[in-house]
Amino acid sequence: MLHRLGLRLRILLFFAALAVGANVAVAVGLVLAYQRLGEPVLLAAFQQVGLIAGLVILALVTWVWYLFDANVALPIIRLASKLRARAHAAVEGAIEEPTARYLGDLAPAASATALTLSETRNALAESVARETSRLSAEKSRLETLLSDVPVGVLLCSGDHQLVFYNGPATDLMNTAGAPGLDRNLFDYLREGPIRHAHQRLVEAGDPDAASDILCTTVVGARVLAARMRLIAGETTKPGYVLTLRDVTSALASYARREALLAEVFDRVRRPAANLQTLLEVLPEGEQAPAKVERALRQEVAMLATAVNDLGRKHDENRHDGWPLSITRASDLLDGLRARMEQAGLTAEVGEAPLLLRCNGFEVIGLVATLAARVAARRTGNHFRITLTEDGTEALLRLIWDGEPLPVSLLEDWLAEPLEPGVPEVTGRTVLSTHTTEIWPESSGAGANALCLPLRAARRAGRRPAPIPRAVVYDFELLSKARNEKVADTRLEDLTYVVFDTETTGLMPSQDEIVQIAAVRIVNGRRVEGEVFDTLVNPHRPIPPSSTEVHGITDAMVADAPDVIAVGRAFHKFAEGAVLVAHNAPFDMEFLRRAEPFIGRRFDNPILDTVLLSAVLFGQTEVHSLDALTHRLGITIPEEARHTAIGDTVATADAFLKLLPMLQGRGYDTFGSVLSEVRRHGRLLKDLNEAHLTEA
Incomplete structure (x- = not known):
């Protein structure tokens, strides 16, 4: 039982027992002396002597205990905490503990041990870094490759x-x-x-x-x-x-084609049947009566309208499903010039800052093939190629000096294969794929051209900032043991969401949240890509005194979502995780107030880094976030302090260093940590009641 008590409490009990023992010894001595003398008149004197001796002993023992506690017990606890931080949380640097001057060589020995550990750890880290640099490079290349996989x-x-x-x-x-x-x-x-x-x-x-x-x-x-x-x-x-x-779009495209086909049969079948009926009743070789002729004309007009309308719909949807990707006009023109030069032609190409949706390979093949056939009809082999913007289209022109190209000859060329070994790919199929046409036209001053419109063109603008596409993984999760009872689960097997809020003030019953941020810790590491960070519209003015602390103004939250939308999103983000915060009751009070409005309950298990710090460093230390991060060797950038995401990241990094220190003290499960936390205060009594009773 005694080994579970803290060092200071055990020393206090030792001195209390010493005081009690001394007083009992004095009392026994006085009683024996009084009985031996046998003088009743001396009883009052013996009682006074006993009382004075007891008070003196109690005062002396208390004074010695205080000196021992302040100069021995507390320095030992602080030295142990700092050694544990360096052993388990990788905190660097020598140990400075001024109050340990009465511990003889213990403090210098502890400092030397910490420095040696730090030097050994650094040397080992350098050696491991050298040996794993090649693997890290391969890992990075693999991550890049997997992040660019299109599926x-x-x-x-x-x-x-x-x-x-x-x-x-x-x-x-x-x-x-x-x-x-x-x-x-x-x-x-x-x-x-x-x-x-x-x-x-x-x-x-x-x-x-x-x-x-x-x-x-x-x-x-x-x-x-x-x-x-x-x-x-x-x-x-x-x-x-x-x-x-x-495949949603592919299925939708298939459904549209099926609907169009059904409409074709429906709209063409009836006029065709009516025409057949009219032709059957009309005597062969005789003039049709006026009514029959009007009916014929009406049915023919309806059939023509239906065919034209259906043809238009077919053209609109014909590009569905074709693999047309975004292609830079400069790339298309450069490829076209290279293809023509390979065929012995020369091409003068202009600039075109456009993006085109097309199959570049097919367009290059079509234009280069037509250029070669045009060159074969005349003596020159020099061409000019232009690409101009025309609304939502781009007009590609192949220009030459000489006679125009007859339309009939162009149609014959379009019916021929572009490549001898691929007979199914003709110029006409390329035009059908791109739902476009090509025609000859005059280009002025003895020059002629072929004009090819390309659909869905847009001007190339400034490249936007890249969207992070890093892969996220932790293969150790494949063999992770799972326990339904949170209290019995090992700390490293739990998922944590570390969060922080910024508010309009310090009164949870009156103030509102203006920002909330959170990060996820999975399998003992902070997942860089899984971050929750948003402003919240409090629908009330933010006091200037609060703005001075966190820098959030009314203008910044004017277009932000309200606490209902943000609360539901955060509840989803934190689902199934242990919530971690610095001074958790303050932040949780704001979330609990929002529960009736968002229709969700924040019944997650909760850990407070204030109390974890008290468990590991003692209640007499300062446990503010600044003090805790300084103690653990964590630097909070000045611009990030008192921002929700800055304080969240700092708290998460501190928590990751506190975890191995807790395990080093023998607190391996969530339940054991929570039981120890409650010995340092009842701050979390109502927050985790359900999760302790699970066990």
Whole structure:
């Protein structure tokens, strides 16, 4: 029992026992002396002597205890905390503890030990860095490669928790909120097809088998074509790789074509049947009666209108499904000039700051082939190529000096294959793919041209800032043990969301949130790409005194979402995680006030870094965020202090250093940490009651 008590409490009990023992010894001595003398008149004198002796002993023992506590116990605790910070949290530097001067050589020995540990750690880190530099470079190249894969790629554990995802997967599933490591896949995709495919592959027992499935997103009902393959080497509950491709637009295009085809049959069938009936009743070789002739003309007009209308709709939707990508005009023109020069032609190419939606290979092949055939009809082989903007189109002109090209000859050329070995690709099919035409025209002063309009052109503007597409992964999650009871779960197996709020004031019952930020910690590391950071419109003025602290003004939050929208988004971000904050009751009070409005309850387990600091460094230390980060060797940039995201990142980094220190003290589970926290104050009593009773 005594080993569970703190050092200072044990020393206090020792001196208390010493005081009690001394007083008992004095009392026993006085009683024996009084009995031996046998003089009742001396009883009062003996009592006075006993009382004075007891008070003197109590005062002396208290004074000695105070000196021992201040100069021995407290310095030992501080030295132990600083040694533990350097051992488990990688804090650098010598140990400075002025109050340890009465501990003899203990403080210098502790400082020397810390310096030696730091030097050894640095030397080991340099050695490991040198040995792993090649692997790091390969890892970086692999991440870059996977981030540029055009399809969404997911890696999931056997429990359907996300272990890896890339940028395209984020885009595909973002309708249900940004994905996150160790989150359940079924928060984003409907589970039926995925569970069935996983079960089929597990039962098949073939490591090379794959299953093609069609699934939909939970929000937005986007239809995704997916392929699932199990991870080799996994036996029980094997994980799997899932590749995703959005086929919603393809299915919609197919549906439009089917609807157009049905409309064709419906609108053409009736006029055709009427015409057939009229022709059958009309005697052969005789003049049609006036009524029949009017009916014929009416039906023919209706048929012509239907055909023209359907042809227009077909032209509008004909490009659906064709792989037309965005191509820079400069790239297209450069490729065209190279192709023509290879054929012995020369081309003068102008500048065109345009972006085109086209199949560049086909357009280059068509124009270069036509240029070669035009050159074969005349003596010159020099051409000029221009590309000009015309509304939403771009007009590509192949210009030469000489006679014009007859339309009939151009039609013959368009019917011929562009390449001898590919007879199905003709000039006409290229024009059909791009829903366009090409025609000859005069270019003035004895020059003629072929004009080819290219659809969906736009001016090339300034390149926007790149969107981060880094892959996010942690392969250790594949073998992560899971425990349904939070109190029994090891600290490293929990997912944490560290958060902070900025408010209009310090009264949760009266003030409002103006900013909230959070980061996720999964498997003992902060996930860089999973960040929640937003301003909140409090729908009330922000006092100047608050603006001086966090720098947020009324103008900055005027267009920000309100606490209802932000609260729901944050609740989703923090779902299934332990909430961590510095002085958590303050921030949680604001969130609890918003619960009736957002229709959600923040019933997550909660840890407070103020109390964790008290557990590890003692209650007599200062536990502000600045003091804690300074103690752990963490620097908060001045511009980030008192901003929600700046304080959140600082708290997260501090928490990551506190975790191994807690484990070094033997607090391995959430329940053990919470029990120890409550010995240092009852600040979290109501916040975690449910999660302690689970155990």
